[in-house]
Amino acid sequence: MLLSAPAGIDDILPEQVARWRFVEDKARELFARYGYSEIRLPLFEDLRVFVHNVGETSDIVEKGMFTFDSGEDHYCLRPEGTAAAVRAYLQHNYPKTRPFQKWHYIGPMFRHERAQKGRKWQFHQLGVEALGASDPLLDAEIIALAGHLFDELGLSGYRTVLNTLGCGDCRDRYRRTLQEQLGPQRGRLCADCQRRMDRNIFRVLDCKQEACQAVSAGTSTLQEALCGNCRSHFEATLQGLRILEIPYEINPRLVRGLDYYTGPVFEFVHPGLGAQSALGAGGRYDNLIAENGGPALGGAGFALGLERILIALEALGQTQALAASPALHAFLVSIGPGTREPLFQLAGKLRRGGLRVDLDHEGRSVKAQMRSANRSAAPFVLVLGCDELAQGQITLKRMDTGQESKIPLDSVLSVLRPGAADLPG
C-alpha cells in the first residue's frame, strides 16, 4: 500500500511552483516597497503563545491546533502568525530599542479543521504586522497594500469590507447591549448562535441563517456604542483610504473570529472562492502587546491566504504564461558510441559558464532526445555524433528555424554566452 500525505495537506508539485512563486515574488517586492521587512518565525511555538492571544474560546484553540508534548512542555504548530510575531517582538526587546517595526512573513500555518475548498490543515499565509504604533494611517496603509498586491497580481473582482470593533470599553458596552437585546430572542436563534451567545456573541451578527439575520437586524450596531477615540480612529482610517483612493465598503456586521482584534478590522472577499470567501483579513490589535507583558503599544496587520489567492486567480483564468522554471539555454544530444562522456564534460563546462543545459539520462534514441529537447523549450540543441567528435566539432541547431551549423567544440560557451541574456527565462 502506497503512503500518501495526510488529509488536508497538499504537495506543491514542480508544475505548480511557478504559480506560487509568481505570487510570493510579487508580494515580497511590494512588501519591501511599503517598508515591511521579512521576519522568519518558527513553525511551532509554546502552546500558550496562541491560547492566550487567539482566544480560549475560539475554534482555532478549542479544536483547531496540532499540539504535541515534549516532556513537561506543550507545543503546537502555529495556526497563525500575529501572536508569534508579537512574541518575538517582545522577546527581542524591540519595545525598548526600536519600538516601531514593520514586518512581513510568508509561510505555512496549521489548523486541524475539516478540509474543504480553500481550507487545509497546512496552508500558507502572506502576512504583515506593523507593531508599536496606533496611527490610523497605518490601518489604511496595510489595507492599501493588500489591495495593491491583488491589483499587481491581476486578481480582479475582490471587495474590501471593513468595520470597527472598537476598544475594550466599546466592546464591553456593546456586548452588554447585545446580551440585553438578543437575550429575550434566544429561542429564535439557531443552535450555533445560541452557543455563540455565550462564547462570542458578536458572531451572531454574521450568522448565515436567515432567521438569525432577522433577529440580529433588529439590534443596535457597534457604531452606536463607539467611544470618541474609536470613532475618530475609524474615521481617520477611512480618510486614509480615501486619500489613497482605495475603494471600500463598510459592513457594520463584519466580525472577526480572533479575540485580539480591536478597532478597525477588514476582510477581502472574492466570488471565486466558494464558502471560504475571504482572500485575507486583518485588523488592529492595540491590546495584544500589553497583554503579553509589554508596554501599551498598538499594532495592526493582515494575513492573506496564498492558496486562496491562487484559487481566485484560477477562477479568473489567470493561470497561463507562467513558466514552470527558467527554460534551458540548450539541450545536449549524443549520437553514437563514445560521445556521451565528452558531452557530459561539455555540459559541465557550460554549466560552470553560467548556462542552463541538460542532457538525456535514460539512454533514449536520438529521436527521443530531440523530443526531450523540444519539450524543454531550449532554443538550441547541441548534437555530438561520432563525426563531430572526430573533427573536434559539434552541431549547433536552432530549434525555431531548424537551421544547423558546425562549430568547434571548445567554442560553444563563447558562441552561446553572448546571447544568453536574450534567451527566455
Add this chain to the structure above:
RNA sequence: GUGGGUGUAGCUCAGUUGGUUCAGAGCGUCUGACUGUGGCUCAGAAGGUCGCGGGUUCGAGUCCCGUCACCCACCCCA
C-alpha cells in the same frame, strides 16, 4: 464534530434495465514511418485486482451492507 456527493488506465471521463465487445474513448507516454534529429500527420504498443472487504445471484464496474479516500457544504477561518 455533522451533512451531502464521488471513487473505472498517468490525466479527463464513457460504460444504458446485472450476462462472450462490461473492461472502453480522448489526452498523455513509448515505438515506428528510406539505418544520426524535435514540433504536424499516420500506424502501432504499453498501461486498469473497475478504491477496499463482504453479501445477493447461475453470473456484478453495474444491486445491497460495511469500510477507506477524496470533494463540497455546515461549523470555523486565511
